Amino acid sequence: MQKTIERIAGDSEGVAYELPVLRFEGKDKAAPSAYLQAALHAGELPGVVAIDALMPMLAKAEAESRIRGPITIVPWANPIGRAQYHFGEHQGRFNLGTRTNFNRSFPLLATPDARLLPDISLGGADRRLKNRLVQLSLGNDIVLDLHCDDEGLAYLYIHTSLWPHMADCAAAMGIDAVVLWSDDTDGTFEGASIMPYQNAPANVARFDRRAVTTVEYRGILDVDAALAASDAEGLYRLLVTRGVIQDPSIPKFETFSGPVVPLENIDMMPSPRAGAILYDVKPGDRVKNGDRLATIVHAPGEAGGRTEVFAPQSGLILTRRARRIIRAGEDLLKLAGDARSGDARSGTLED
Numbered sequence: 354m355q356k357t358i359e360r361i362a363g364d365s366e367g368v369a370y371e372l373p374v375l376r377f378e379g380k381d382k383a384a385p386s387a388y389l390q391a392a393l394h395a396g397e398l399p400g401v402v403a404i405d406a407l408m409p410m411l412a413k414a415e416a417e418s419r420i421r422g423p424i425t426i427v428p429w430a431n432p433i434g435r436a437q438y439h440f441g442e443h444q445g446r447f448n449l450g451t452r453t454n455f456n457r458s459f460p461l462l463a464t465p466d467a468r469l470l471p472d473i474s475l476g477g478a479d480r481r482l483k484n485r486l487v488q489l490s491l492g493n494d495i496v497l498d499l500h501c502d503d504e505g506l507a508y509l510y511i512h513t514s515l516w517p518h519m520a521d522c523a524a525a526m527g528i529d530a531v532v533l534w535s536d537d538t539d540g541t542f543e544g545a546s547i548m549p550y551q552n553a554p555a556n557v558a559r560f561d562r563r564a565v566t567t568v569e570y571r572g573i574l575d576v577d578a579a580l581a582a583s584d585a586e587g588l589y590r591l592l593v594t595r596g597v598i599q600d601p602s603i604p605k606f607e608t609f610s611g612p613v614v615p616l617e618n619i620d621m622m623p624s625p626r627a628g629a630i631l632y633d634v635k636p637g638d639r640v641k642n643g644d645r646l647a648t649i650v651h652a653p654g655e656a657g658g659r660t661e662v663f664a665p666q667s668g669l670i671l672t673r674r675a676r677r678i679i680r681a682g683e684d685l686l687k688l689a690g691d692a693r694s695g696d697a698r699s700g701t702l703e704d
């Protein structure tokens with residue numbers, strides 16, 4: 354394993370950011386290559402500790418000469434967000450200087466050619482970081498962006514062009530659910546990793562061996578050694594299943610038996626009132642149309658001071674908020690419905 358340090362110039366003299374890049378060489382030129390990054394939203398740590406648990410498995414494979422394709426790993430993808438504290442609380446989702454989400458405004462290239470990246474020499478540190486992450490990842494057959502939700506199941510976002518080809522990946526990772534999407538107007542990292550291939554010739558696109566996904570490793574508090582170990586095993590099985598690592602002890606994965614839900618089926622359930630949330634449901638619950646999902650306590654102790662929220666359709670509770678305070682119009686949860694949502698959103702689900 355080789356470690357290098359990437360340096361991203363800051364927005365003022367004397368400020369710079371660093372991120373480590375860990376690389377394993379592959380011995381087989383024809384084998385698929387893999388890129389993994391974690392904590393693009395800097396405070397989302399389940400993927401960081403999963404990578405930490407994965408490294409000894411990769412080191413063993415390297416020592417035994419079983420790494421076929423090159424592997425690039427960026428365990429802390431966002432040193433800018435990692436350093437952002439606002440009134441004592443960590444803020445890793447938006448750049449405090451620009452209000453831009455760290456997982457939006459990536460360049461969506463017309464073809465998979467990093468030379469097409471915009472000139473950002475004067476463009477701000479987060480744009481320099483985004484360009485660099487695209488340079489590091491573009492061209493890899495497997496690109497995994499490890500995130501987490503507030504509270505949630507382990508699920509994957511996958512572009513429709515890669516489904517069902519990626520059913521083996523979802524099965525190997527031991528994921529609970531898959532959400533399929535087709536439009537990216539916001540420039541997510543995943544979009545920047547897969548959209549350049551949409552109009553590429555078949556011998557470049559290679560959707561049969563390409564794997565690109567945003568991995569949502571449950572909730573923000575799901576950072577512990579046991580989950581890290583099982584997620585690392587899932588990542589390792591994916592790398593073996595896709596031929597990046599050789600390991601005959603790992604069985605072949607092909608079919609995924611969990612729910613596969615189009616993005617437009619997801620009901621985000623905007624809260625009708627501001628207040629305290631009393632949830633009736635948690636991630637993993639099945640609900641029926643009309644079931645109560647939550648009660649919002651907006652005028653405590655007063656008649657009419659509670660407002661109930663009911664499921665608009667049957668489905669699976671994918672996520673819910675970690676904090677129980679909410680403003681009117683903010684989303685209560687993700688209900689992966691059995692049918693198209695009346696509130697279907699195009700592009701990304703959240704800001």
Ligand SMILES: [Zn+2]
Nearest residue numbers: 394397500501
């Ligand atoms: Zn995230």
